[in-house]
Amino acid sequence: MKALFVCIALSVCHLTSSQPTACQYIEIADPLHRQLLFQYGVECESAKGGFYGDKGIILLTESTDSTGQPVWYLSAAIDDQYKDNPPKRWTNVAHYIILIYERSNRLTTPKQVQSTPELLACLADVIRDRVYIRPDKAERFVVEQRPDKPKVDKVGNPVRRVTHNIQGGNTSNGVYIHFRRDGTYKKVRPV
Numbered sequence: 001m002k003a004l005f006v007c008i009a010l011s012v013c014h015l016t017s018s019q020p021t022a023c024q025y026i027e028i029a030d031p032l033h034r035q036l037l038f039q040y041g042v043e044c045e046s047a048k049g050g051f052y053g054d055k056g057i058i059l060l061t062e063s064t065d066s067t068g069q070p071v072w073y074l075s076a077a078i079d080d081q082y083k084d085n086p087p088k089r090w091t092n093v094a095h096y097i098i099l100i101y102e103r104s105n106r107l108t109t110p111k112q113v114q115s116t117p118e119l120l121a122c123l124a125d126v127i128r129d130r131v132y133i134r135p136d137k138a139e140r141f142v143v144e145q146r147p148d149k150p151k152v153d154k155v156g157n158p159v160r161r162v163t164h165n166i167q168g169g170n171t172s173n174g175v176y177i178h179f180r181r182d183g184t185y186k187k188v189r190p191v
Contacts, residue, residue, distance in 0.1 A: 022118035023126065026091045026100060034093050036177060036185070040074050041096035043173075050076025050173035057082070057130055061101040061110050065178060075174040079132045085112055086119050090126055097127055 028034050041058060044051045059082070061073040082099055087110075089100040101110035113119070176188040 021122060022116065023087075023122035024089050026089050028091050028093065032183075032185070036072075037074075037093040037096065037098060040175065041094065044076045050078070052078050055130060055132055057127060058096055058098040059101065060098050061103055063103045069181065070179045072177040072179075073174060074177065077131065079134050081134070082123060082127075082131075083115070083120060085110060086115050086123055088113055088119065090123070097130060099123070 028037070037058065037060070043049050044056055044058065050056060055078045056076055057078075059075045059077050061075075063071050063073070065071050085101075087099045087101045091098050091100065103110045174190055176190065178186045178188065180186070
């Protein structure tokens with residue numbers, strides 16, 4: 001009886017460990033890559049960076065250049081924009097969460113991934129409270145409450161002001177890193 005229980009327990013453990021997870025943790029073993037990601041995280045936490053307080057994640061987009069060498073594009077995000085096109089891979093360096101996207105070349109957008117509830121739940125479990133939650137589209141309109149302006153327009157509709165999504169920093173927080181065959185790299189900031 002004891003042997004039967006052990007066999008069942010081992011088979012259950014094997015089945016649960018062999019099932020794929022919705023999002024995959026990637027271990028970055030290269031010390032240079034870890035150092036570059038850590039330096040970018042420190043930049044984002046500084047006054048000129050893309051994080052706001054304790055909110056912020058790093059978005060890493062991997063691609064190749066015309067010679068086939070790897071290129072990274074790093075950017076910061078403080079809202080849940082990752083839900084629009086969720087990546088399947090993620091990693092962490094120190095206390096920074098990094099979501100890893102893929103794209104075919106530097107000029108295209110990241111590959112679209114089918115957004116499933118399991119994938120979003122997995123990423124939400126990884127990210128936790130490190131990003132702000134964007135309001136629904138219906139809540140993005142705010143009714144003006146100013147005494148010098150009418151509360152309704154000429155037709156009788158409420159005057160609405162459009163609010164925008166929270167973006168992590170600005171476009172200056174992005175950086176391209178071009179890796180060369182000899183093990184060196186070059187950082188380029190887009191203008």
